[in-house]
Amino acid sequence: RRCLISVDMNQLEESFQEIKRAIQTKDTFQNITILSTVETLQSIKPVDVCCVTKNLLEFYMRRVFKDHQELKPQILRRISSIANSFLYMQKTLKQCQEQRGCQCSEEATNATRIVHDNYDQLGIPSAAIKSLGELNIFIAWIEKNHQATSV
Amino acid sequence: MKNVLHWNPPESLRGAEVTYTVQYFIYGQKKWLNKADCKNISRTYCDLSDETADYEHQYYAKVKAMWKTNCSKWIETGRFYPFLETRIGPPEVALTTDEKSISIVLTAPDKWKTNPEDCTISMQQIYSNLKYNVSVYNIKSKRTWSQCVTNHTLVLSWLEPNTLYCVQVESFVPGLPRPAQPSQKQCVRTLEDPTSALK
Numbered sequence: 001r002r003c004l005i006s007v008d009m010n011q012l013e014e015s016f017q018e019i020k021r022a023i024q025t026k027d028t029f030q031n032i033t034i035l036s037t038v039e040t041l042q043s044i045k046p047v048d049v050c051c052v053t054k055n056l057l058e059f060y061m062r063r064v065f066k067d068h069q070e071l072k073p074q075i076l077r078r079i080s081s082i083a084n085s086f087l088y089m090q091k092t093l094k095q096c097q098e099q100r101g102c103q104c105s106e107e108a109t110n111a112t113r114i115v116h117d118n119y120d121q122l123g124i125p126s127a128a129i130k131s132l133g134e135l136n137i138f139i140a141w142i143e144k145n146h147q148a149t150s151v
Numbered sequence: 152m153k154n155v156l157h158w159n160p161p162e163s164l165r166g167a168e169v170t171y172t173v174q175y176f177i178y179g180q181k182k183w184l185n186k187a188d189c190k191n192i193s194r195t196y197c198d199l200s201d202e203t204a205d206y207e208h209q210y211y212a213k214v215k216a217m218w219k220t221n222c223s224k225w226i227e228t229g230r231f232y233p234f235l236e237t238r239i240g241p242p243e244v245a246l247t248t249d250e251k252s253i254s255i256v257l258t259a260p261d262k263w264k265t266n267p268e269d270c271t272i273s274m275q276q277i278y279s280n281l282k283y284n285v286s287v288y289n290i291k292s293k294r295t296w297s298q299c300v301t302n303h304t305l306v307l308s309w310l311e312p313n314t315l316y317c318v319q320v321e322s323f324v325p326g327l328p329r330p331a332q333p334s335q336k337q338c339v340r341t342l343e344d345p346t347s348a349l350k
Contacts, residue, residue, distance in 0.1 A: 009326025
């Protein structure tokens with residue numbers, strides 16, 4: 001059985017909706033994506049879901065949320081709320097991982113590497129803004145792939 | 152996932168013969184694309200359902216106004232993500248009654264298709280965790296109760312015989328805050344209790 005996480009997606013999605021327009025408006029590179037919707041995430045196999053989730057949570061926690069310099073307090077509050085949800089997910093995955101493992105296939109590792117490459121290519125301020133604006137892609141992907149709440 | 156772009160005519164040109172042109176953009180791709188039948192139109196909406204049918208992509212749209220030789224700048228939408236932002240229609244609801252129960256059969260709504268010939272996709276296939284909020288109203292007692300179900304069949308038991316009940320159902324996806332669209336209210340009467348006729 002796979003490691004899956006159960007989290008209140010409602011609160012996560014609502015936090016994102018609050019910052020969506022402000023963040024996405026600052027993203028002026030409409031022709032570039034970090035998470036590459038269809039090519040990368042949608043092609044992930046069920047067996048790789050745990051590994052990719054773990055890697056993308058780490059991507060956001062270690063790079064995106066750290067690199068993004070937010071001036072508006074209300075947006076900063078929402079980003080912190082999202083970061084806290086991700087922290088909780090990381091802990092949940094870690095517990096499960098110790099019991100059931102969380103293998104990373106070559107495809108899963110490649111998918112993560114594509115995301116990091118896209119991020120590096122775009123450069124920090126823009127890449128962080130774009131990644132924040134693409135949180136809804138990651139949230140929708142989690143929603144779709146982590147429905148069975150077996151932890 | 153019927154996705155229609157709407158806009159308001161320019162305030163200063165009300166009543167003038169203004170035409171509009173629409174373009175759309177698939178997030179992550181290279182260039183803006185024309186929408187053929189929304190070029191130099193006088194109506195103030197444009198159906199982009201076909202162009203945004205792939206609900207896992209995100210999109211922008213923009214429109215500009217033209218009047219005589221004048222042309223406005225483009226006005227652009229925010230980034231639109233059909234998978235998260237579409238409003239899910241109500242299910243089909245079929246009711247059958249007994250003396251003390253009502254059986255409800257629900258059928259998930261279908262994905263919008265512009266061309267009836269296209270194959271039908273159930274929203275259940277897109278949102279496998281689609282759920283339903285069933286509301287029941289007892290006309291006699293004026294009491295309402297509701298329950299959330301995942302299955303497509305539900306039996307309401309321990310009802311009062313010979314009583315009118317009204318049922319309304321909403322589809323929703325847990326976790327994603329969107330306005331729900333309830334089904335038409337349907338009312339049915341439970342059957343007479345045959346034993347009561349003997350008394």
